[in-house]
Amino acid sequence: MATVIEHAHGHPVDEGEHYVPLEYTEKDDSLKIFGFWLFLTQDMVLFACLFATFVVLRTHIGNGPDSESLFDVKGFIEETFILLTSSFTGGISTFYMRKKRAIGTVVWLLITAALGAAFVSLEITEFLHYISIGATMQTSAFLSAFFTLVGTHGAHVSVGIIWMISIVIQILRRGITPALSRKVFIVNLYWHFLDVVWVFIFTVVYMMGVIH
Amino acid sequence: MPPSHLSHWGLLITGDPLIYGADASIALASIAIVYVLTKYKKWKWLWDEWLTTVDHKKIGIMYLIAAILMLFRAGTDAELMRTQLALPNLHFLGPEHYDQIFTTHGTVMLLFMAMPFIFALMNIAVPLQIGARDVAFPYLNAISFWLFFFAAMLINISFVIGGSPDAGWTSYAPLAGSTFDPGPGENFYLMALEITGIGSIGTGINFLATILKMRAPGMSLMKMPLFTWSIVATSILIVYAFPALTVVLALLLIDRVAGAHFFTITAGGNPMMYINMFWIWGHPEVYILILPAFGVFSEIVSTFSRKTIFGYKSMVFSLLLISLISYFVWAHHFFTMGADASVNSFFAIASMLVGIPTGVKIFNWLFTMFRGRIRMKMPMLWTIAFIPCFTMGGMTGVMLAAAPADYQYHNSYFLVAHFHQVLIGGTLFGMLAAMYYWWPKVFGFLLDERWAKWAFWMFNIGFYVCFEPQYVLGLMGMQRRMYTYPSGLGWTDLNFISTIGAFIMGLGFIFLVWDIIYSIRYGERDLTGDPWDGRTLEWSLPSPAPHYNFAVIPHVTQLDHWWELKQQGRQDELRPKASEMRPIHMPKNSGKPFLLGLAFFVVGVGFVFEWYALAVIGFLGVGALLLARSFEAHPDYHIPVDEVVHTETALGRL
Numbered sequence: 001m002a003t004v005i006e007h008a009h010g011h012p013v014d015e016g017e018h019y020v021p022l023e024y025t026e027k028d029d030s031l032k033i034f035g036f037w038l039f040l041t042q043d044m045v046l047f048a049c050l051f052a053t054f055v056v057l058r059t060h061i062g063n064g065p066d067s068e069s070l071f072d073v074k075g076f077i078e079e080t081f082i083l084l085t086s087s088f089t090g091g092i093s094t095f096y097m098r099k100k101r102a103i104g105t106v107v108w109l110l111i112t113a114a115l116g117a118a119f120v121s122l123e124i125t126e127f128l129h130y131i132s133i134g135a136t137m138q139t140s141a142f143l144s145a146f147f148t149l150v151g152t153h154g155a156h157v158s159v160g161i162i163w164m165i166s167i168v169i170q171i172l173r174r175g176i177t178p179a180l181s182r183k184v185f186i187v188n189l190y191w192h193f194l195d196v197v198w199v200f201i202f203t204v205v206y207m208m209g210v211i212h
Numbered sequence: 213m214p215p216s217h218l219s220h221w222g223l224l225i226t227g228d229p230l231i232y233g234a235d236a237s238i239a240l241a242s243i244a245i246v247y248v249l250t251k252y253k254k255w256k257w258l259w260d261e262w263l264t265t266v267d268h269k270k271i272g273i274m275y276l277i278a279a280i281l282m283l284f285r286a287g288t289d290a291e292l293m294r295t296q297l298a299l300p301n302l303h304f305l306g307p308e309h310y311d312q313i314f315t316t317h318g319t320v321m322l323l324f325m326a327m328p329f330i331f332a333l334m335n336i337a338v339p340l341q342i343g344a345r346d347v348a349f350p351y352l353n354a355i356s357f358w359l360f361f362f363a364a365m366l367i368n369i370s371f372v373i374g375g376s377p378d379a380g381w382t383s384y385a386p387l388a389g390s391t392f393d394p395g396p397g398e399n400f401y402l403m404a405l406e407i408t409g410i411g412s413i414g415t416g417i418n419f420l421a422t423i424l425k426m427r428a429p430g431m432s433l434m435k436m437p438l439f440t441w442s443i444v445a446t447s448i449l450i451v452y453a454f455p456a457l458t459v460v461l462a463l464l465l466i467d468r469v470a471g472a473h474f475f476t477i478t479a480g481g482n483p484m485m486y487i488n489m490f491w492i493w494g495h496p497e498v499y500i501l502i503l504p505a506f507g508v509f510s511e512i513v514s515t516f517s518r519k520t521i522f523g524y525k526s527m528v529f530s531l532l533l534i535s536l537i538s539y540f541v542w543a544h545h546f547f548t549m550g551a552d553a554s555v556n557s558f559f560a561i562a563s564m565l566v567g568i569p570t571g572v573k574i575f576n577w578l579f580t581m582f583r584g585r586i587r588m589k590m591p592m593l594w595t596i597a598f599i600p601c602f603t604m605g606g607m608t609g610v611m612l613a614a615a616p617a618d619y620q621y622h623n624s625y626f627l628v629a630h631f632h633q634v635l636i637g638g639t640l641f642g643m644l645a646a647m648y649y650w651w652p653k654v655f656g657f658l659l660d661e662r663w664a665k666w667a668f669w670m671f672n673i674g675f676y677v678c679f680e681p682q683y684v685l686g687l688m689g690m691q692r693r694m695y696t697y698p699s700g701l702g703w704t705d706l707n708f709i710s711t712i713g714a715f716i717m718g719l720g721f722i723f724l725v726w727d728i729i730y731s732i733r734y735g736e737r738d739l740t741g742d743p744w745d746g747r748t749l750e751w752s753l754p755s756p757a758p759h760y761n762f763a764v765i766p767h768v769t770q771l772d773h774w775w776e777l778k779q780q781g782r783q784d785e786l787r788p789k790a791s792e793m794r795p796i797h798m799p800k801n802s803g804k805p806f807l808l809g810l811a812f813f814v815v816g817v818g819f820v821f822e823w824y825a826l827a828v829i830g831f832l833g834v835g836a837l838l839l840a841r842s843f844e845a846h847p848d849y850h851i852p853v854d855e856v857v858h859t860e861t862a863l864g865r866l
Contacts, residue, residue, distance in 0.1 A: 028797075031348050031425055038417045038451060046455035049489060053463065053474065060480025062473070137472045141480035144472035148463065166839055174845070183842070 022098050022181040029182035036186045040193050043156075047197050050152060051204060054145040058209070062140035067209030070135055072126075076206040079122050080198065083157075086115035087195040090188045097184040100176045105184060106168050112191065113164040116157050123154045146205065153201060156194050163187050223373050223821075228309065230292070235372050264801040266350035267759055271357050272335030273654060276647070278361060279329035280725070282320055285368065287721055289317035294678070294714035297707050300699035310695035311378035312371065312397070318381025319401060322501070323408055324364045326635070329643040330504045331360070331415055334443050336650050338419060340750035341437045343428025343768065345761050348421035350799040351847065352414050358809025359411030363404040366816045370400035374820065377401035380693065382494070383464070385475030385486040390468040396820045402465045403816035409454050409461070410812075416450030419443055428749070430768040437748045437772075438514075438527055442507025445531040446500050449538065453496035460489040469822055484549060491542035499538040501635065503531060505642020506573055509595050512649055513577045515744050516592035517584025520772060523576040530569030537566050547618045556615040563613035570606060574599060589744065590664045594645035597672050601637030605630060608683065623693075626686025629679045636675060644724075652738035656755045660735050663727035671720030678713025681706035747775035752786040754863045760796045760851060763788035763860050787865055790857050795850040802847070808837045 024030045058067065090112040096104030127147065130136070137147045167183050174180060225231050249255050262270060292313055296305045305313065335353070339346055347353050370376045374396040379388035388398050423444050427436070463474040464486060473479040475486040514521040521527060543551065543559040577599065586592065608630040612621055621627055652658045685706050690697065697703055736743075742751040749766060750757075752774045766786050770776050777783050811833030818827025841847075860866045 031421060034425060035349055035352075035417055035421045038420055042413055042417070042451045042455050045452050046459055049456050049459035049492075053459070053485060053489070056482060056485055057474070057480065060482065062479035064479075137466075137470060139473075139479065141473040141476075141482065144463075144466070144474050144481075148466060148472070148474075162835070162839075163842075166842055170843065 021185075022100065022176070022178065023185040026178045026182075029178055032182060033186060033189075036189060040189065043193065047149075047152070047200075050145075050149040051200065054149045054205065057141040057145040058205075060141035062142075064139035064143055065135050067142070067146075067205075068212075070130065071206055071209050073210060075122065075126055076202065079119055079126075080202050082115050082119045082122070083195055083198050086112045086119065087192050089115060090191045094185060094188050097176060097181050100181075102171050102175050105176065106171055109164050109168050109171075109184070109187075113161045113168075116161045116164075116191075120154055120158055120161070123150065127151070150201060150205065153194065153197055156190075156197075160187065160191055160194065163190070225372055225375055228306075230305075230309075231372060238372065259803070260801070263806045264354075264803045266346075266354045266799050266801055266805075268335045268339050268347050268350065268353060269654065269757065269759070271353055272332045274357060275328040275332035275335060275360075276654075278364065279325050279332055279643075282325040282328070282364065283721070284725075286317050286320035286325055287718065289313045289320070291714055291718055293317065294711040296695065297697075298711040299708065300697050300701075300704055302696055305695065307695045308378065311380075311693075312376035314693055315377045315380055315383075315401070316367065316371065319367065319377070319405070320364075321635075322381065322497070323405060324360075324367065326501050326639050326643070327408070327412060328360055328364075330446070330501065331356070331412075333439075333504060333508065333643070333646050333650065334415070334419055334446075336654055337646075337750060338422065338440055338443055339426075340653070340753060340757060340761060341440050341748050342423060342426065342431060343749050343762055343766050344422060344426040345765075345796065346799065347418050348426055349418050351802060351805065351841070352418050354802070354805035355808055356411040356414040356418070358805045359414070359812055360408045362809040362813035363406075363408035363411070363816070366407065366813060366820070367400055367404035370397065370404075374400065382487075382490060384490075385464055385467070385483045386477055386481075388464060388468075389476055390471075391476065396822075398468065399465070399820040399822075402461045402468070403819050406458060406461050406465070407812050407816055409457050412450055413454045413458075416447040416454070420447040420451060423447070428762075428766050428768050431773075434525070434528070435768060435771045435773075438510035438521060438524070438531075439504070439507035439748075441528050442503045442510070442531055445535045446503045449496045449500045449503070449535050453493045453500070453539075456489055457493035457497075460486060460493065463489075465819065469819065487546055487549070488542065491545045492539075494545065495542045496535075496538045498634075499534055501639045502642075503534065505598075505639050505646075506531065508642045508646040508649070509577060509598060510573075511748070512591045512595045512645055513580045514772075515649075515746055516587045516589060516595075517581050518587075518745070519580055519584045521576065522579035522582075523572070524771065526572055527576055530572045533569040534566060537562060537569075541566065544613055544615075544618075547615045548622050560613050560615040564610055567606060567610055574603060589648075590659065590661060590668070591645045591649035591744075593665075593668055594641050594648065597668070598637060598641040598645070601641065601672075601675070602634060605633030605637050609634065621686060623691055624686035625682040625690045625692060628692045629682035629686060632679050632682075636679075649744070650750075652743045653741075653750055653753075653755050653757070657731060657735040657737050658743055659727055660731045663723055663730055667720050667723035667727055669720075670723055671717055674713045674716030674718075674720055676713070678710050678717060681710045681713075685710075742774075745778075747772040749774055749786075752783070754865065758859050758863065760798060760856065763796075763856050763865075764792045788856075788860055790853075790860075790866060793853045793856050795852055796856060797848060797850055799848050800846075802841075804837050804841055808834060811837060 023033065089108050093105050093108035093112060096108060130143075135143055137144050164187055167180065167187055170183070171180055176184075224235075249258060262274065265271065292305060293310065296302055296310060335347070338344075367377075377383065377388075377397045377400055379393055379398055379401075383398065383401055386392060388401075423436070423440055463472075466472045467474050467476060467481075473481040475481050475483045477483065510521055510527060540562045541559055543549070543555065544563045547556050547559070577595075588596075608626070612618055612627060612630055648659055648664065685703055688701070688703060688706075690701075690703055697707075738755040741754040743755075744751070749768070752766070753761065766773070774783070774786065777785055811830050813830075814833060815827050815830030818824060818830055857866065
């Protein structure tokens with residue numbers, strides 16, 4: 001039996017033989033993390049359906065513009081770099097959370113949320129530009145599918161930003177409790193998932209859209 | 213648009229005595245409920261004990277009550293349709309009204325009767341079967357229920373306010389698009405299914421996590437009761453099929469309210485995309501409805517034959533195989549789409565393959581009964597009625613799966629008869645068998661057998677009288693969803709017989725409800741907790757189980773652990789001992805799931821009538837409630853050992 005250390009919150013952690021990350025120390029929390037993985041897999045199916053719709057309809061442009069004349073390479077590359085960077089900064093917040101360093105966790109979460117906000121504002125700018133030149137959701141099946149798929153991802157990111165800020169406020173009030181460590185971990189899982197979805201949007205929507 | 217005899221006064225539907233009757237009965241029922249609750253000072257009781265509960269057993273009871281009420285509502289739709297079709301050229305219902313009624317009949321029966329009935333059984337039985345104190349996420353469980361409940365309210369108010377959906381329960385585009393079907397009716401369908409669908413996904417995740425992570429020590433996967441196994445398969449199907457429904461309904465809603473072009477015939481839209489994606493959810497949904505019934509029959513056949521189930525491993529394997537194949541058969545719902553022969557062949561063969569694992573199960577149940585000491589109690593009676601009925605439904609299913617022949621049967625009464633035979637003979641018989649089986653565990657008394665037999669025979673005889681003629685009508689060319697038919701086609705006699713059958717089934721339902729009312733007063737009390745000489749852990753508990761279920765979590769060493777212990781005279785091993793008791797960790801009740809359901813209802817009404825300010829208010833409510841939950845510091849508490857000892861002593865178990 002390894003030494004059992006009683007932590008400040010009174011939850012025994014088995015130190016020595018194998019390391020259990022903070023967010024998994026309580027049974028209830030590890031159950032919730034498992035549940036969240038299940039949620040992410042269903043969200044994956046949801047995005048898969050939106051991708052399938054987009055792939056079926058991407059050439060159905062009616063009287064509207066096609067993707068090649070619409071997409072601006074510089075714009076979506078910027079969005080991609082910002083979002084991928086935010087996944088990295090989110091990872092750093094998990095690192096500080098496991099070290100129980102509240103300020104580091106909060107700072108990196110806020111940086112992540114700020115990058116997310118920059119991403120969302122770029123996306124909104126992009127959408128508004130399309131609308132200003134008459135390429136709206138009502139123009140063609142392709143644009144209906146485009147706005148819905150990319151917009152659903154953007155809505156997910158926006159929810160993630162609010163969620164992160166709410167966790168920041170909770171950490172500032174209570175410090176890194178086991179429950180909050182689980183919340184930091186889960187919001188980052190969500191964030192990384194959205195990053196992966198974006199990689200597919202980058203490939204299927206934007207890259208395939210500008211390549212002959 | 214056909215000329216309408218229904219008109220509007222503001223949002224209220226007017227001009228039809230049936231609708232006025234519905235208005236009056238809704239108003240009277242509401243006044244009666246408010247009066248009784250106020251007179252007996254039960255409002256606080258209702259809120260504290262039911263509306264805020266997170267206890268899986270109480271949530272199960274609420275699902276069960278809702279399912280029976282919805283069975284009545286959608287059953288009434290069925291009786292109205294059969295009345296209209298009893299004779300040629302009747303004008304009991306106008307064409308528009310008929311469209312609305314067959315739409316709500318199908319939608320309510322599948323999504324608001326069968327689904328909650330299944331969720332009722334999952335909640336009632338699964339935690340008890342696996343030796344758990346609740347589900348993995350009790351709060352989410354309450355949210356799922358209230359989303360279902362408010363979605364059911366949304367679809368049910370539609371026929372008096374705004375108008376019911378009328379494009380069929382499948383709501384195919386472009387018919388259901390705003391061009392051909394303006395007005396709020398279809399929006400009711402879309403929002404109600406969207407909201408209850410989110411709740412269903414929550415339930416799927418919840419039970420998957422519960423079963424995979426919260427089984428009693430020693431209960432490995434292959435020592436799990438088969439009902440629990442069937443819920444594993446069902447939950448997997450729910451989690452990975454319902455998102456497709458969420459998406460397809462959202463896209464149709466965007467088409468309707470925002471003028472997008474997913475499924476329109478102009479601007480590049482593709483209506484077949486709707487039909488494909490609908491059935492990518494829809495076919496797994498069929499198995500979501502039948503697999504729990506398979507699980508129920510496995511429990512009942514084994515218990516009432518006093519034998520271990522024949523072929524346990526093949527039962528598990530066939531459940532999982534059926535779930536897997538169910539994802540590869542969706543196009544058999546529209547062989548007539550015009551896909552080429554290779555596509556239709558693939559889906560025809562996949563559909564026929566489902567018959568193999570299903571056949572395995574039928575034979576296993578028969579072999580379990582073979583040389584068993586069978587007791588013909590109500591659960592077993594329904595099981596025995598299920599086997600021939602479902603087998604016939606399955607055989608006609610294989611006929612429909614033959615793609616070239618399907619061009620003849622497609623959308624005819626042959627199809628109508630087929631799916632009613634599998635859904636009633638399979639799902640509903642299974643749910644009723646389960647209701648009689650677990651009723652004493654939930655309520656502490658048995659349902660009276662004499663009245664139950666009246667219900668059983670009426671319902672069964674009525675079923676065959678109602679649906680067998682419809683196979684013939686289908687072969688004679690009668691198409692589904694016809695609101696009337698001319699005389700002289702030779703359809704009159706068979707339609708009339710079918711209508712008589714529908715009313716015999718209605719009598720069966722009345723006996724079923726009477727049986728419940730009678731048994732509340734006179735039913736035999738279950739003092740042992742084990743009225744059927746059961747096999748699984750739930751029967752080792754008192755009826756009804758205390759709210760923490762197990763004072764001490766049992767250690768399981770074998771399949772049918774409770775039965776085996778009884779055989780060896782060791783049943784006292786599952787009685788709790790005071791020395792082994794620890795404080796029990798339980799979730800607190802919360803009013804937020806109810807309010808969250810209400811907020812989603814507001815969102816729903818906002819979208820239905822395209823009052824976007826209201827939808828925004830609803831969304832803000834949803835967001836605020838989610839955040840408020842996140843900020844709660846201590847959503848749980850501990851029951852002290854003294855209280856557990858006290859409760860168990862009062863139950864005579866210490």
